[in-house]
Amino acid sequence: MNAAAQRRAIDDAVAALAHRLRQRDQLAAQERPDAHAFALEFVTAMHGHGWRPTNAQRNPWVSKPIRDHSDAAARGAALARQLLEHGPASISDDEEEHQ
Template identity: 35%
Template structure:
């Protein structure tokens, strides 16, 4: 398991534990949701979690790549739909 995967598991475990603790409190004793969420984020930050900006990616075709013609694209889509169709519907037409 990579360090990133372990950090993800640890973060999930922390949030799950805090949710259970919160749910076990009497309704009148529960903190405001925003205050509770801020406390969880603060605790995560104490373990090294930091908010980061999402990075966008732009797909670029490889040099010399030609897009599929519409007929080929439709044939591929039909094949994918056939594979996604639930069992028992194999002989139905769309």
């Protein structure tokens, strides 16, 4: 299943669930099924339409960071603390070169 087909399948499942929730909300309070029974019915219906749980895997389209940015984050946090404690004049010239 490609990304577009997966997005359509998710959109269809959300639309089906929203439809059923609206139907459930229109019932009188004493006629509404409890949440567990409602959820079980919905998952059973999805299973009947071919939905199957699978082992979750990382999305291959998500890019990985090229390098570790923890040093830059630590330097930025230190600069922010310095600014809060001492004001903008406290930033040294060598730190301004990194900006």
